[in-house]
Every structure is written in structure tokens, then in C-alpha cells.
Amino acid sequence: MLRKLLAAVLAVGTMAVAHAPAATAQDLTIATSLPSLGFPFFVHMQKQLSEEAEALGGITLMEMDGQNSTPKQTADVEAAIIQGVDGIIISPLDAVAMGPALQQAVDAGIPVMTIDRSVQGVPGILAHVGADNVKGGEAQGRMIMEMFPDGAKVFNLQGQPGASPAIDRNAGVHNVLDAAGDKYEFIFEQTANFARDEGASVTEAGLAGLDSPPDVIVAANDDMALGAAVALKDAGVEIPIIGFDALPEALAAVRDGSLAGTVEQMPGGQSREAMRAMVAFLRDGKEPEAVTLLEPFVVTQDNIDKAERLSELE
């Protein structure tokens, strides 16, 4: 009986949710799919996509959460195809593994745009708007070279093993510093899984294990950088930390000096740009640029006004 009751409640509930947005006249349905709404970075992108759609008007959004799982994101895309959406804007969790599902969408005649991360091996993708994670890592590397022209001992906090942004950002830092020669030395490299608590604990352990402190800490995201900042404060050590993502909290930390910098990839700008281009294509048949790459840059105290999310601090 419990289950029957629940089914009834569920049916009524879903009906209410499903019918609420359909009340006004909408001419377009666009599906958005981000890798995981468990990370503030993607929540921000989703918010920007929604706000831009709202501003353009007449758009019903189908907001989907990949939950950090390729099978889940694949299932979502398949559902969007069944639902007959007019367009799909997606940031694929994995560049190759999302290929088959997006190929299905393209084959079904649905325009697909990728943001932030691209997809490989799918001919017929309408357009890509993104900022390269490798370039972001390279920006971190160049900042280290500017701060320490004579060389530095680098302490590297890497992201979740196997995740593509972790691999790409790490590759970027190494590209620049490895090419600069032996004077830049990675004296400690460990993953802290993109998490703040692990950023703190791994930094503590790393500092304790090193004979002399490093010159600079570079982290593959802001959460780990902020965790490292806590550990440094506890240990009474003052060395610059460079984060990645330019989250509002990290911008506050840059402003008060506890972080030296963070990488701005303009995820919101990418999202809005993609939504505008998709709607222009669907409504006016305007072909978008095949690839739009925004150049990531390091935000420091000097150029903090250029950060996308500074306004969220007030």
C-alpha cells in the first residue's frame, strides 16, 4: 500500500513540476548537460545558461546533471533526443566516451554545441565554445616563472586522478616549467582530489615530509588551493599559492592576499556565448563560429576587476 500511495504522490508531484514551465508560450526547448552539478564551477555555468535563456525569452530549458558518470550523461542525452529538443548544449564529462551518444543526437538532426570541454570523433557538431585547460595550466606555469625568474621549488596539488581537467591542467603547468629547464623543480606532487579538506591534509603532510619548504604551491583548482592556505596558516609558513577556476571565495582570498592568484576560464562567458549562438542559429539560421576559444588568464590583485564573478563577493 505504501508503494501505491507513493506512486500517486509521485505522479501528482511530477505532473506539477512538469506542467509549471509550460504555462507560457515557449517556442524553443534546449537541453543543457553539465558533467556534475556537485561542483560549484558547473553550478555557476548552469546558472549562466539559465539566466541567458531567460533573458532571450521563449526558451524551455531541460537542465540535466551528469552526476560525474558517463553512463548517466549518455542516458540524459538519449532522453533529450526522445524528448525532441531543438538543441543540446553540453560539456561532456569525457571527450571520447560521450562520442556515441552525441553522434546519436547529431544523427537525429539535433544541433549540438559543446562548452568548456569538447568531444572527439563526432562529425557534425555545430560549434564549440571553450577555454583550454592545458592553456590554463600553462598560465599558472608562466606566473611561477614571472614570480621566480631564477628558478623555484614547486609544490603541486593535482586534481582527481583520471579526470580530464586534472590531466590537462597538470600537463599545462609541466609544459611551461619543464621547458624552462632544471631550475624549476617539482619537489612534491600529489593528488588532493579537487577537495578542500584533502588540499589541507596533503599540504600538511607534504610540508612535514620536506627538508625545506617549497617556494610556491600550485593547485589544479581553488578548493585545493584554499585548503592549502589553511594548512600554511596553521604551520606559520608564508609562500604564494596559485589556484584555478576563479571561484568567488578564491577571488576574496586573492584580494586579501592569502592566495597569490587563480586562473580565470570565464565559464559563465562561455555558457552565455554558447546559449546566444545556439538560439541565433535556431531562430535566425545564423551559423556560429566552429570553434571559439577564450584565452584563460591568471587573476591577481592587480587585475582582479577582470574576474567574471567578482560581483558575487558584494
Added chain:
Amino acid sequence: MSDALVRSGERKLDLVDLIGRFAPIIFLLLLCVGFAVIEPKFLNPLNLFNVMRQISITGLIAIGMTFVILTAGIDLSVGSLLAFAGLVGAAVAKGGFEDRFAVGASVAAGNPFWMAALAAIAVGIVGGLMQGLAITRLRVPPFVVTLGGLQAFRGAALLFSGGGPISGFDPSYTWWGQARVFDGNVPIPVFIFIGFAILAHFVLRRTKFGRHVYAVGGNPIAAELAGVRVRAVTTTVYVISGFFAGLAAFILSARLNSAEAVAGIGFELTVIAAVVIGGTSLFGGIGTIFGTVVGAMLIGVLTNGLVLLNVPSSVQMIVIGIILVLAVAFDLFVERRRQLRPSSIE
């Protein structure tokens, strides 16, 4: 107390018992009707086959998990073992790590798909055997052994692949995950899932080994006294679970044209949820493969329907969580009713 024993006791029809037995399928049908009424696109055959394909990966693992849970065990390692097995199979298919990211028809010939499939399944079987032996010979509880496996196999996957994926297989490989037969309708993974479900049902219901699985879960001491080789049966169910993790790894990598070190994270929870919603008791001895298939379909249909209806994913997670708890609460309620009846006391 095994299901077979309960059924053998002649007794009057009990409504609660009847609902308990058929609750998952009743709820599944109600859900399907509900979704079909609210969103007719749900009944699009393409959508229904999509749902079946989506559940076939976790469904395969859930078949193995049913054996394990029937012995009152648990296997938390399946998602990690899947990632490791998939990468080994993919490396075999590519003939090594060269061209690991090459996608498309230009892929250099490595080894045929069946060698990759056998390699993935072999990794699963060996992984399951190691855990089964640790449980029966070292006498460490299954929860702890497979929690260790969850960590260790993920580490092995990351170590083996250097963190990155291995992608791009030839068409004879991806056929197993992407092809559809019968006028391009029925996806291959669905056949494999249903085929193995029928086989597993037969093994559990019609073979001596199957009866021993129920006996071990119902009462290991009584089973031992009755001549059941409890340790051998227990080890075997973890090997079976490993086999299905390896098979699912092959199918998933064929479906996605890629094997990832981060594949299958959290699968153990979806799989255990499917088994438990399907009516298998976590205390062992009670449950069916049919129930597990229905449980997997229930989660698949629920997820698909809620996405089609554009329900926020946060709400979806809450709904699935609540249903899991209610399903177990209901099963325990029915179970207590059974135990109170004198006719079913063994």
C-alpha cells in the same frame, strides 16, 4: 529461511505476503502507466529500448550481486573492478598502449574483440576469487574485504592506465555495445543482460549449487551440518560477481568506445539498490533474479521518466533515495509478518 522452504509450507493466501512478493512489479507497472500518461513520449519504443540498454550494464552486475547478497554477503568492489577489467580488456584490444587515444577507423589492428572480452572477464574472475578467498580463508567480513577491493582495484586501474582513458576500438568490438538488431530496434547489451538473467535464474532455481546459495544465506551453520560446502559456495559467489563485473566492463567500453579509469564510480550503490528494491534480503536466503531485473528496471524507468519530465536532478536523487528506504522497510515488514506465523517456523 529460504524462499523455497516458505513456499513449500502449505498455508492460506496471505494478502500482505502476496503484495510483498509482487510489490516491485506492481510498482514498476504503476510507474510506467504514470509516466506514459504524463509524457506519451515515454512509450516511444526507442525510449523503452534506451532504458533497457541503460540498465543492462548495472543490471548485469546486479545479477552477480544477487548471488552475493543471497549468501548474506556484499560486494562493494564491483565499480572499481569494472574500471580495472575494462582497461585491461581495452589494452588487449589495442595490442598495448600505443595509439591509446586513436579514435575512428584508422585504429591499428590489435587483438580481436573476443580476446579483449576474455581478458576483461578473466580480470573480473581473478579479482572476485581473491576476495572470495580472503573472506572464506582469512575470515574477514565481506564488507571489509570488498571495501578494500573498492580502493585497491580503483588504484590498480589508475596505475595500469596512468590515469587516462584507452579509447577507439574497431567496429567488431563496439558492435557489442552499440549495435541494434531486429530492424535496428533491440540493442545487443539488452540481449546479453536478459540472456544472463535467464541463465542465472535457472542456476539459482534448478541446480544444487543454487539451492546451496540460498541455504548458506539462510543459515550457514545448518547448511554446513547438512553437508553444504559453505566456504566453496561463498567463494564461488564472489567469483560470479567478478565475472559479471568483467563482462559489464567489456560491454560498457564497447558502448562508450572508451575504457576509463574513472568508470563505474558509485556503481556498487546503484547495483545494491536494484537488488534490494527487487526484494532480495540483505540478511541473505531470500530473493530472486526476476526481482533484481525488476529492481534494475524500476531505477532505470524512474531516472528516465524524471529526466523526460524535466524534473531537477536533485529532486530525482531524493525520490530514488526515499524509494530505496521504503522498499527495504516494506520487505522487513513482510518478513516480520512471516516469522510471526507458526506455519513458517522451521
